[in-house]
Amino acid sequence: MDITFEQVDYTYQANSPFEHKALNNLSFHLPGGSFTAIVGHTGSGKSTLLQHLNGLVRPTSGSVHIGEHTLEPKKKPKQAKELRKQVGIVFQYPEHQLFEETVEKDIAFGPRNFGVAENEIAKRVKESAEAVGLDLSLLSRSPFELSGGQMRRVAIAGVLAVQPRVLVLDEPTAGLDPRGQREIMDMFYRLHKEQQLTTILVTHSMEDALTYADHMLVLDKGEKYMEGPPVEVFQKRQALQQVQLDVPEIFQFLQKTSERFGKPVVFEGENVDRLAEQLAGLAGGNK
Amino acid sequence: MHAIEFKNVSFRYEEEQPYVLRNVSFQVEAGEWLAIIGHNGSGKSTIAKLMNGLLFPTEGEIIINGIPLNEENIWEIRRQVGMVFQNPDNQFVGTTVRDDVAFGLENRGVPRAEMMDRITSSLEQVRMQDYLLHEPYRLSGGQKQRVAIAGVLAISPSVIILDEATAMLDPLGRKEILDTVHRVQEAQQLGLITITHDLNEVMQAHRVLVMNDGEIWTTTVPRELVKRQTELQQIGLDVPFVTQLAHALERQGITLDEQPIDHEELLDALWTLHSNK
Secondary structure (H helix, E strand, O other): OOEEEEEEEEEEOOOOOOOEEEEEEEEEEEOOOOEEEEEEOOOOOHHHHHHHHOOOOOOOEEEEEEOOEEEEOOEOOOOHHHHHHHEEEEOOOHHHHOOOOOHHHHHHHHHHHOOOOHHHHHHHHHHHHHHOOOOHHHHHOOHHHOOHHHHHHHHHHHHHOOOOOEEEEEOOOOOOOHHHHHHHHHHHHHHHHHOOOEEEEEOOOHHHHHHHOOEEEEEEOOEEEEEEOHHHHOOOHHHHHHOOOOOOHHHHHHHHHHHHHOOOOOOOOOOHHHHHHHHHHHHHOOO | OOOEEEEEEEEOOOOOOOOOEEEEEEEEOOOOEEEEEEOOOOOHHHHHHHHOOOOOOOEEEEEEOOEEOOOOOHHHHHHHEEEEOOOHHHOOOOOOHHHHHHHHHHHOOOOHHHHHHHHHHHHHHOOOHHHOOOOHHHOOHHHHHHHHHHHHHHOOOOEEEEEOOOOOOOHHHHHHHHHHHHHHHHHHOOEEEEEOOOHHHHHHOOEEEEEEOOEEEEEEOHHHHHHHHHHHHHOOOOOOHHHHHHHHHHHOOOOOOOOOOOHHHHHHHHHHHHHHO
């Protein structure tokens, strides 16, 4: 599903002393099936942007198009429920929102709310549990008996069970150990590919933006600051530092290497082994 | 005398239930920075809760500055052990930065004049003195955590524990917090314990304790720890970028004299190889 923002403004508490413009003339287009990373310093407008994606808020001016749906000021979106069915949001620390007695009921809550037939729900619960790598024997357990990593998987399975076309991920790996972080991100990437989802990842991790995203949107003070493929965005370190961001560690290291050896070493999508080869050449190369 | 000593500590929430911590022993000295790492559910946070009496050991003993921790002296111990938690939004009570730092002092009956001094000096230590009358919720994540640290410093503890206190911050906020805490810790010779998943944070610590399934897996220095990349990955952890690169260089036949712990050390080593060729 394509997502388009056209000159979107969003103002909190307009016409009051607390008036605050969270989004300012924001325009961008994300084609269906793309994987976009949204980055920005605290207060850059990321959360407000997310809230537009499933109609939790509507623009103060401008318009938002998500597939067939349009969000405009002062106009209740038609079929708001349909929109929420198509846009699944995994909020920060989603496991804090678990509440049912069993894992199965928790995963079923979304589809049941959207009026999905019971036999279909049972099927989806099983499929989404499998998709997030939850053992089916856990379905009858209380979610509160599970480990933090497993609880997060339950919460994610609940979002997937609604079968969204757009998946919005707000810092989905915060608080997980390194293996958990990698497993969860690899899982999202696999789902993104298998189900041809349009995926939006809000993250502090430039490494994740580089590894998983094909497009990047940098926000600052509610405005679009930069946009493009991650590798291109990361060529502009100074510009990123001006808005309190930085490039992934591998870019930082390559920059230092270039300075030390007095010749440019550029990022070519290499993994550590390829990079090591390059460095071995540099260190052993002719003076 | 150690700042903190765990002596054969085991813990379980209830009888019949499995132990979440088994026979854990370690010490932290004044002026020392110990990082604790481990997979989710390995027992890291249980250790933190035991250190300031949010939980009590099922077996074993915890000794803080020579005093065995028990339910009677818990308030005295909490004055000595300051904790900063993960979520900056869950630890504010005051409507201004000043009130918030004052909270811990009021709770301990510190006289007003002394209170003002301590608030000012602890906010200066975290470089937030210009925000005295700001509302905490309007600060950035990193600033909030610095205020939380000021609140801890104001009660002049001998040990500070950061329980994943940088997990919700952006990279810059993380750096801000670690620089702040490290500076204060060195200046005041505090014991510092950081519980973390951030590998680059671990590399800055003096020593590192690795938890695995409720037991101590190893206690060592960061430089030694990262040599065990494969084993660490097996227990759900990882090594920093610079270590991965050093190991990849080894596979290219380049052996470095010493395991590098940051970019500069690795580049120095490569430069030396280059120059000696």
